[in-house]
Amino acid sequence: MSKLLDTPIEYLKGIGPAKGKSLRKDLNINTFGDLIEHFPFRYIDKTVILPINQINDAHSEVQIKGKLMRFSQEGAGRAKRLKATIHDGTGSIDLIWFQGASWMQNILDQGKTYLVYGKLQKFRNRYSIPHPEIEVISNLANAAALPTLAPMYPSTDSLRKKKLDGKGFRKLTKALIDQIGPNDVPETLPKYILDKTRLIGRLEAIKRIHFPASAKEKEQAVNRLKFEELFFAQLRAVHRKFKNYREIPGYRFEIIGDKFNQYFHDILSFELTGAQKRVLKEIRSDLKVGRHMNRLLQGDVGSGKTVVALMCILMAIDNGYQACMIAPTEILAMQHFVGMVDDAEKLGLQIAFLAGSVKGKKRAKILEALALGQIDILIGTHAVLEDPVVFKNLGLAITDEQHRFGVKQRSKLWRKSKPNPPHILVMTATPIPRTLSMAFYGDLDVSKIDEMPPGRQPVETVHFSESKRLRVYGIMREAIAKGRQVYVVFPMIEENEDLDLQNLQRGFDLLSNEFPRPEFDISVVHGKMKAKDKDYEMQRFVEKKTQIMVATTVIEVGVNVPNATLMIIENANRFGLSQLHQLRGRVGRGGGHSMCILITGFKLSKEAKFRIKTMTETNDGFVIAEADLKLRGPGDMEGTRQSGDLNLKLASLVEDEKILAFARKLAILIIEKDPKLEHSENDLLRKHIQTIGKKAQGWSHIS
Numbered sequence: 001m002s003k004l005l006d007t008p009i010e011y012l013k014g015i016g017p018a019k020g021k022s023l024r025k026d027l028n029i030n031t032f033g034d035l036i037e038h039f040p041f042r043y044i045d046k047t048v049i050l051p052i053n054q055i056n057d058a059h060s061e062v063q064i065k066g067k068l069m070r071f072s073q074e075g076a077g078r079a080k081r082l083k084a085t086i087h088d089g090t091g092s093i094d095l096i097w098f099q100g101a102s103w104m105q106n107i108l109d110q111g112k113t114y115l116v117y118g119k120l121q122k123f124r125n126r127y128s129i130p131h132p133e134i135e136v137i138s139n140l141a142n143a144a145a146l147p148t149l150a151p152m153y154p155s156t157d158s159l160r161k162k163k164l165d166g167k168g169f170r171k172l173t174k175a176l177i178d179q180i181g182p183n184d185v186p187e188t189l190p191k192y193i194l195d196k197t198r199l200i201g202r203l204e205a206i207k208r209i210h211f212p213a214s215a216k217e218k219e220q221a222v223n224r225l226k227f228e229e230l231f232f233a234q235l236r237a238v239h240r241k242f243k244n245y246r247e248i249p250g251y252r253f254e255i256i257g258d259k260f261n262q263y264f265h266d267i268l269s270f271e272l273t274g275a276q277k278r279v280l281k282e283i284r285s286d287l288k289v290g291r292h293m294n295r296l297l298q299g300d301v302g303s304g305k306t307v308v309a310l311m312c313i314l315m316a317i318d319n320g321y322q323a324c325m326i327a328p329t330e331i332l333a334m335q336h337f338v339g340m341v342d343d344a345e346k347l348g349l350q351i352a353f354l355a356g357s358v359k360g361k362k363r364a365k366i367l368e369a370l371a372l373g374q375i376d377i378l379i380g381t382h383a384v385l386e387d388p389v390v391f392k393n394l395g396l397a398i399t400d401e402q403h404r405f406g407v408k409q410r411s412k413l414w415r416k417s418k419p420n421p422p423h424i425l426v427m428t429a430t431p432i433p434r435t436l437s438m439a440f441y442g443d444l445d446v447s448k449i450d451e452m453p454p455g456r457q458p459v460e461t462v463h464f465s466e467s468k469r470l471r472v473y474g475i476m477r478e479a480i481a482k483g484r485q486v487y488v489v490f491p492m493i494e495e496n497e498d499l500d501l502q503n504l505q506r507g508f509d510l511l512s513n514e515f516p517r518p519e520f521d522i523s524v525v526h527g528k529m530k531a532k533d534k535d536y537e538m539q540r541f542v543e544k545k546t547q548i549m550v551a552t553t554v555i556e557v558g559v560n561v562p563n564a565t566l567m568i569i570e571n572a573n574r575f576g577l578s579q580l581h582q583l584r585g586r587v588g589r590g591g592g593h594s595m596c597i598l599i600t601g602f603k604l605s606k607e608a609k610f611r612i613k614t615m616t617e618t619n620d621g622f623v624i625a626e627a628d629l630k631l632r633g634p635g636d637m638e639g640t641r642q643s644g645d646l647n648l649k650l651a652s653l654v655e656d657e658k659i660l661a662f663a664r665k666l667a668i669l670i671i672e673k674d675p676k677l678e679h680s681e682n683d684l685l686r687k688h689i690q691t692i693g694k695k696a697q698g699w700s701h702i703s
């Protein structure tokens with residue numbers, strides 16, 4: 001980027017230290033360049049003006065034009081406010097300022113005509129507009145020169161107080177945009193791509209996205225920038241993937257040996273599904289060729305990923321390597337450990353568990369044995385990634401529920417083995433919509449378990465309001481009478497922890513009354529408990545000593561108690577869709593009829609209703625994941641896109657699936673022809689991904 005765009009934001013005329021500090025803090029705008037890339041999240045069409053008498057409840061925001069008639073200061077102290085009334089010949093409406101009242105009174109003139117834009121508020125059947133954007137019409141006299149679409153920028157309360165509202169940003173950005181030229185905003189796409197895609201140039205796009213002369217110009221600008229964003233992300237991912245193929249050798253697991261065969265023939269108690277067999281073959285073909293494996297294993301909750309993982313571990317061991325498996329929580333890791341311990345023993349293998357709670361001598365012993373190669377399988381949490389944990393020869397690392405692992409952690413795994421990185425298998429239970437998996441895992445090969453073990457019946461899902469609690473108790477009683485077990489799950493979020501804990505406690509008390517000892521017994525597990533106590537309670541449930549498990553979302557992922565057939569989710573409206581799906585996946589594992597009851601109050605938001613409805617209508621994880629993405633994806637608060645890790649400024653994984661798919665296809669085509677991007681026609685591409693690469697952290701030792 002040019003010197004100009006590298007200039008610290010404080011130096012921009014009209015900003016200065018105070019505003020600069022807020023811009024840095026609130027919006028991560030540190031330089032002129034960042035401001036240029038602070039894109040509008042929508043536009044107001046300056047040509048659409050609503051007559052005041054036509055305003056109704058269907059409008060949330062309006063643009064009106066009228067004469068400013070009357071000022072009045074109202075209230076006192078903190079409630080002090082300025083009211084101004086606008087007339088447009090059809091009616092009148094009040095504009096209200098709670099802050100900066102005297103300033104506004106200074107700059108506004110009675111009798112002049114203004115263009116007013118803002119959010120409507122209704123009080124005692126009269127509309128008003130608090131803190132509107134307001135411009136005197138004489139300033140707009142030269143209307144032809146002005147854009148008809150005025151950009152609206154994401155902002156925050158504290159910035160708005162410093163006059164960095166829509167209008168403020170517009171002014172700053174306009175001044176900056178007028179200064180920039182092709183040297184400041186160099187093209188990133190080679191001509192052949194511009195020709196092929198008919199996209200407009202980068203500088204043009206940047207100018208037009210802020211100040212489009214028409215809706216068409218806006219579209220062109222947005223398309224160009226969205227494409228660029230998605231294309232380079234894909235180009236990097238595909239580039240990395242090809243580079244791995246070419247350059248990163250992997251341990252060669254040549255044989256299918258005794259342990260694998262013994263497990264498959266003598267220990268495994270069920271027939272693998274076709275999907276499990278296919279996936280194992282895919283993995284096997286990666287592992288035997290001496291190339292590094294970097295593979296994502298996708299499969300809905302309950303599809304049987306664990307057994308696949310174990311069989312991969314056995315492949316590693318049969319070829320003389322150690323293997324590890326990492327889960328995001330201690331409970332989950334422990335469960336994998338417990339689930340494998342018997343099989344390991346039968347196979348004569350050494351298996352160990354490592355998590356934060358494993359300390360002192362015990363830990364030291366494990367670390368020593370691990371380094372000496374006396375441990376074949378290590379199961380654990382993030383603790384496995386820590387530096388003192390040294391393997392003798394780690395050949396395979398599996399992570400369960402990868403979405404909770406950051407890129408950094410994934411890269412730590414790579415360094416756990418020399419000379420090659422261990423083969424990596426990433427397992428995820430949440431079905432990932434196609435776009436997400438392209439976007440997040442573009443550099444991984446993907447295997448899918450798309451078939452459930454036989455005999456599974458879909459879980460019947462019903463929605464009950466709190467008033468039907470007695471009926472819920474009845475259903476619980478029935479299940480327990482049949483020897484089945486029940487989960488009762490309460491929400492728990494950090495911001496609300498104390499209250500949530502109280503709710504859980506109250507729920508537990510109610511249940512203890514309803515299902516008293518000694519006839520019944522209840523386990524309780526929540527995030528605030530010590531790991532030891534959690535495990536104890538879990539274990540009692542696993543051993544059927546308790547019939548009911550009251551828990552927070554700690555059981556969300558992975559817990560496997562096939563005898564549990566009833567899942568009750570309290571305050572179900574507070575859970576996200578994929579969370580609900582995960583929770584429901586805890587039942588319906590043993591064959592036979594299972595049920596999931598979603599309990600909520602009467603009043604539900606539109607979104608919550610949609611989530612509950614989706615859950616009661618489908619068991620298909622992919623349908624649910626797509627719905628979830630639709631709900632959360634564009635759920636941007638005032639234009640701030642929640643794209644998390646991906647850092648997408650413009651593109652949306654929901655709306656721009658087509659652009660993404662196209663970008664990926666093109667990226668693959670280019671890399672296939674020119675894997676190292678050495679051809680001169682790809683100079684721009686190579687340079688730009690190097691620039692991006694330098695900015696991105698954590699990947700350096702991978703790519």
Ligand code: ADP
Pocket residue numbers: 270271272273276299300301302303304305306307429453454558560562589
């Ligand atoms: P997830 O994919 O959610 O991790 P699990 O691996 O925990 O699923 O498997 C869910 C349950 O299904 C376990 O009880 C497991 O033993 C069982 N299971 C896995 N594969 C099969 C199969 N092919 N036939 C029957 N049961 C299976």
Ligand code: MG
Pocket residue numbers: 305306400429558
């Ligand atoms: Mg699992």
